[in-house]
Amino acid sequence: MKRILTLAVFGVVLALSSCTREVSDTSIDTPEVKELTEATNTDVQMDGTAEEVFDNAAGIDAATAGEALGIYGEWGLGLFPNVDNPITGGRCYTVTVTPKDRGVFPKKVVIEFGNDCRINGRVRKGKIVTMYSGPLHIPGNKSVTELDGYFLDSMKITGRFQLQNTTEPGSNQRRFTRTVSAKVYSLNRNIWWSWSGTTVTTQIEGNGTPMFPRDDIFRITFSRKGEYSDGRTWAAETKEPLIKAFTCPWISKGSVFIRTNGREAILDYGKGECDKEATLTINGVSKVIKLR
Numbered sequence: 001m002k003r004i005l006t007l008a009v010f011g012v013v014l015a016l017s018s019c020t021r022e023v024s025d026t027s028i029d030t031p032e033v034k035e036l037t038e039a040t041n042t043d044v045q046m047d048g049t050a051e052e053v054f055d056n057a058a059g060i061d062a063a064t065a066g067e068a069l070g071i072y073g074e075w076g077l078g079l080f081p082n083v084d085n086p087i088t089g090g091r092c093y094t095v096t097v098t099p100k101d102r103g104v105f106p107k108k109v110v111i112e113f114g115n116d117c118r119i120n121g122r123v124r125k126g127k128i129v130t131m132y133s134g135p136l137h138i139p140g141n142k143s144v145t146e147l148d149g150y151f152l153d154s155m156k157i158t159g160r161f162q163l164q165n166t167t168e169p170g171s172n173q174r175r176f177t178r179t180v181s182a183k184v185y186s187l188n189r190n191i192w193w194s195w196s197g198t199t200v201t202t203q204i205e206g207n208g209t210p211m212f213p214r215d216d217i218f219r220i221t222f223s224r225k226g227e228y229s230d231g232r233t234w235a236a237e238t239k240e241p242l243i244k245a246f247t248c249p250w251i252s253k254g255s256v257f258i259r260t261n262g263r264e265a266i267l268d269y270g271k272g273e274c275d276k277e278a279t280l281t282i283n284g285v286s287k288v289i290k291l292r
Helices: 031-058
Strands: 094-098 107-112 118-119 122-132 142-152 157-163 175-186 191-205 217-230 233-246 254-259 261-269 278-284 284-291
Touching: 031 122, 031 142, 031 157, 031 175, 031 217, 031 233, 031 254, 031 261, 031 278, 122 191
Parallel strands: none
Antiparallel strands: 094 107, 107 122, 118 122, 122 142, 142 157, 157 175, 175 191, 191 217, 217 233, 233 254, 254 261, 261 278, 278 284
């Protein structure tokens, strides 16, 4: 699925990559490799799930809310742009803002999908509820998002998602910090995954042209961990900062440690080429994989 917004990245923030990304299977068929590959898949999939929530908070513009609440100010790129429901011929969700008065905060934004909202091939239902302390393009302000009966296809998602503008005073490099503590229930498989962590995204290029995001480049660092319903655990953290350009659908540089039950793998995104290949290394054995 294409990212809902075309902004940029938040730990692949606002990336154009898939929110169901996963690594393809390796040809090394051992229990250790399978477990580490599963942990890698879980990490990128859970991060993609969180991305969509943060995309919604970051993309609220003046046209949507009567006041620019997202990261790009009055020029914000909006919420679910150009997405129509193939059944009804129009948007299948509603947006409610309280209070509607400009400049009055905190402000509550509720995105309600009903029971069968189909966007880009996936079914959503329930509500995404976000409280804003102020516009996110202003340093220091933050949004806190909680999910109310929210489902994505057959997955029920619960949790708390915070996005804060942590740009240093006087800095020309915008920085955003997001924290998440959430759980995904797979109703089809009767299992769940939980995850939590912090991601910091710093815009390292393109800060001088806020009206032209195509030159934006971001540096991403994170640390997160999770648990499966069967008691197994996993963790992931950046080894080398990840680099994501607005014009590239994938992360093009950097690496990540993946750990599970005392075992470790490294997922390397490359040296800067814009492609969907990465290298997964386990026990000194490397395999080129595809990011979907």
